[in-house]
Amino acid sequence: MSGMVLDPGDRSLPTGFAPGVPAGRVVAPKDAATVMLVRDGSAGLEVFLQKRVKGMAFAAGMTVFPGGGVDPRDADVSVSWHGPEPDWWAQRFGCTPETARALVCAAVRETFEESGVLLAGPDAATLVGDTGHYAAARAALVARDLSLAEFLAGEDLVLRADLLRPWSNWVTPEGEPRRYDTRFFLAAMPTGQQADGSTSEAVEAYWATPRQALADFADGRCHLLPPTRVTLEELAEHSGAGTALEAERTLAKIIPKLVQRDGRWHVLLPGEPGFEEAK
Template sequence: MTEAKPPVPVRPAATVLLARDGAEGIEVFMVVRHREIEFAGGALVFPGGRVEEDDRRLGGPDPLDGYRIAGIRETFEECGVLLARPKGSAALVDATRLLGIEALHRVRVAKGEQPLSAMLAEEELEPAIDGMVHFAHWITPASRSKRFDTQFFLAAAPPDQVAVHDGHESEDSVWIRPLQACQEANEGRRRLVFPTRKNLEKLARYATVAEALAACRQARVVTVTPEMVQTEAGWRLSIPAEADYGGSVFDVLDAPAI
């Protein structure tokens, strides 16, 4: 009798919904994952990645702070937006200062040659973790060959910083209205993965970034681990209703991430 294989260990990760107010409503910054990347290759996703030990050390007493730091680092690496402020200042780094910081540090941080903590210390900056509002928590099902324990955060995009994809992990980027991204995926023009789609739909409930941030600060985040379930209509994806995605059983509209 063959013994069942143990589940693949989960890797802690952070993802950032970087949002701004557009002419037709709230917009979110998304990148297209490079098609040669194994996990979610070619998919339209939010910036994010794994939590590193330096992120944990840099975080505060809140267990989520290490994830917040990872989100700040990944946002800087993937789209050149830095959610940090000069020490003692209430304002985030401005675009002029950011140009110099990016030229000196972005590639080095992205390649792991310099930890974020060293960059912040050298530039006399502190991470703006107070602006990283907990939005969602998803864990990849045990059946998958790669698994992530991902905390999602909502953050307002600094108005004078320019977001642009890195050209390595991501090959394209776009500011897009949440439901527009879903519609373009329905039309076959984009590729989404299930957690991204559901979080886009949740973000689309809000008319402005301020409204979204205020609502999410008050909301309870419920952990989601999707499961395939057999229904009378066929196989569907099941998640907890209390996670507040407008239901508990959903059609499988998107291909798996891997």
């Protein structure tokens, strides 16, 4: 896997954590999409982050990128689409074209719902500017009263799949009661739009360089799940948004393992000492 980090550092999970599924039983992961919005700041590449509320059923209190699970309606073939076709995405993510279409649509929808950034435009060559006048539609999407296909059709907009780049594919470890097969996408922050924190799922939203976010994690000022931490380490290798968007990525499913040591659970990633021996 391109960019895999081999220094595990301290990946011990909070005291009292224990896998929520009985041994021998594995929960099937649900498809999900996550988007790293990047831009060029005074200190180099910056990425948009959100701190999730503590009451969330998954990743409570964690600092994450916008994203979420696939809605069955995300597979609607009526979506007006510009960019690489579902077959292209299916080859990169190792899934069916139908699933690939749903993943790309979920990436666009979740990014709009959670940050107000909309990767769509009136035609294949343009993007919407200020998305504030779509506030009612955004709320309807969050409430699932409106599908992405209905929203785009109603506003005569084209989904801009060409603005997304495939980055990685992470699967929640076995033993977890909520598992996701998450495809990570990269996208540049559109000119004229603003990313915000107007979502009930986050208590804070901000831009930071990957190195700043990793320093906050090291100092205990934020909490990162392994996929977020590794992705930030990978993004930190790029001086600007342009080089990150142009990076050639080799994608494979990354499925961490949970191991118990000294009374606490730890996360192991592929390539790290003890991973192959862990069950």
